[in-house]
Amino acid sequence: MKVVSTSKSHGGIQGVYSHASEVCACDMTFAAFVPPQAKDGPLPVLWYLSGLACTHANVMDKGEYRRLASELGLAIVCPDTSPRGADVPDEKDNWQFGCGAGFYLDATQEPYAKNYRMYSYITEELPALIAANFPVDMARQAIFGHSMGGHGALTIALKNPQRYRSCSAFAPIAQPSTAGWSRPAFEKYLGPNDKSWRAYDTTLLIEDGKHFPEFLVDQGTADGFLEDGLRPWLLDEACKKAGIDLTLRMQEGYDHSYNFISTFMDEHLKWHAARLA
Incomplete structure (x- = not known):
C-alpha cells in the first residue's frame, strides 16, 4: 500500500492511498478518514460507495463528513467506483459504462x-487491506452510498447481512436490471441472460429471499433521474412484501447532486453511529 496524500482535518487524518489489486488486476485508489479517537483503540468503519462517473475523491471533497465523523469516532472508507488504467477495457465516450461505472458487481x-x-x-x-493497515474494528461495519453506490451498498448488505450492522443510501438505483442507464451495463458485464443479473439487483434479491433488518433511504423530489433511473417506489414495494423496515424519505426540492448528499450526510452518520455503538 502506498500513501498518496494525508492531511489533518477536525483532529483526524484524511488520507488517500493506492495499492496493487489482485482482484481487479490493476492499481486501485481509495480514501480513508481516521478520526482522533483512533489513539484510544479500534474504531467502527463506515464504507461509502460513490455513483456513476465518480472516483474516491467526490465524496471526500464534497460530502462534508469529516467534522461529524470526528465527533462520533467513525472511520470512513471511500473506495473508487471501478478499476482504472491503460490496460483496463473502457468506453471513454460512455459515462454509464466502463471506468467510473463498475456497478459493484463481478463481471463474467x-x-x-x-x-x-x-x-x-x-x-x-x-x-x-483496511483491517491490516488501519485502527478499525471489523466487527463493527456499516455501509452506505449514492446512486450507483446506493445500489451497491444495498445489494452488498443484503448478501452479507452478518457483516454490516446498518445500511443506508442516497438516491439509490432501486432496480438496475430494468433501469435505462444500468441495464446496458449489466448485459455487457454479465451477459444476455438476465437471470444472472438478479444477484446484483436490490429489489430482485429481496424477492429471492435476501434480507436485511432495516434501510434508510433519502431521495430528492427534484432529482432528474427519479422517474426513469432510480424509482424508489420499487424498493418500497419490495421491502413491504418482505417485511424489511425501510425508512424512505422524499426530500422536497433536492436534486441528485452532492448539495443533496451533504445536506443529509450528518443524519446518515448519526443513524449509523447509533447502530455501530
Missing part, C-alpha cells in the same frame, strides 16, 4: 471479467 463477460470485479474488491480484498 470478456473482456471485462479480468478487471471489473468490484463486488469481490469491496467485500474481500479492500476490507482485508
